[in-house]
Amino acid sequence: MKINLISTAERPRERLQTLGPEVLSLTELVAIVIGTGSNGRGAYEVANDLLNELGSVRSLAVASVEKLAKVKGVGLAKACRLRAAIELGKRVLKAGRGERTVIRCPEDVADLVMDDMKHLDREHFRVLLLDSKNAVISIETVSIGTVDASLVHPREVLKPALEKSASAIVLVHNHPTGCVKPSREDIQLTKRFARCCEIIGIDMLDHIIVGDGYRSLKEAGYL
Secondary structure, three states, rough: OOOOOOHHHHHHHHHHHHHHHOOOHHHHHHHHHHOOOEEEHHHHHHHHHHHHHOOOOHHHHHHHHHHHHOOOOOOOHHHHHHHHHHHHHHHHHEEEEEOOEOOOHHHHHHHHHHHHOOOOOOOEEEEEEEOOOOOOEEEEEEEEEOOOOOOOOOHHHHHHHHHHOEEEEEEEOOOOOOOOOHHHHHOOOOOOOHHHHHHOOEEEEEEEEEEOEEEEEEOOOOO
C-alpha cells in the first residue's frame, strides 16, 4: 500500500510521534529513514521491498551502500541515509555503555561487543586494551578477513597494547556462520598469543568468539 493511501493516523511518522518508535514495525522504521518513495511507489513500499530482498535485519545491518543502492527505489542518497542511521545506532549504543567498562568475566566482554559483531559478514579480529584495574582503555580492530578467515599476527595486536600502556588484553573475533565452537586455528592462535603476552609482560585474560552467542576459550580450558 502506498504511504499516501494510508490514513494519517496510521502513517509511520505520525505513529512515531504519537505512540513512540518502539511500536513501529521494522518496515515503518526503514520507511521513515528512506523518507520518500520513487517512481510512483511510496516509502513504505520501497522499505518493504528492501527488507524482502535482504531477508533479515542482520543483512540490513551489514549491507554496503552499494548493495542497498541497487534495490529498486532506493538509490545512492537513500542508501547513504540508511547506512548513516545504522552507524549512528551503533555509536549511541557504545556511548551508552561508557568508555571505561570494567571487564570481570566473559559476559562483560560479550555485552560490550555482541550487538556490533554478531551481524558482521566477515571475520573481524579485535583486541580490548585494559588498564591495571581491567577497565577498557579502547577497542582496536586489528584485522578484517574474508568470509572464511582472518589472518592475525601478534605484532598487530601487541603494538597498540604497548603504545597505550595496556596492562592486559582480551582477544575477540566473530564467526560469520554464527557457530561459536573454536576451530583448531582459534586454539592454536590463542596459545600463541598467550606465549607472546607472557614474554612482554601483558596479561592475556581471555579470547572470546562471537556469533549466535559467545564462547570463552579460557572457560573452555585453552588458556
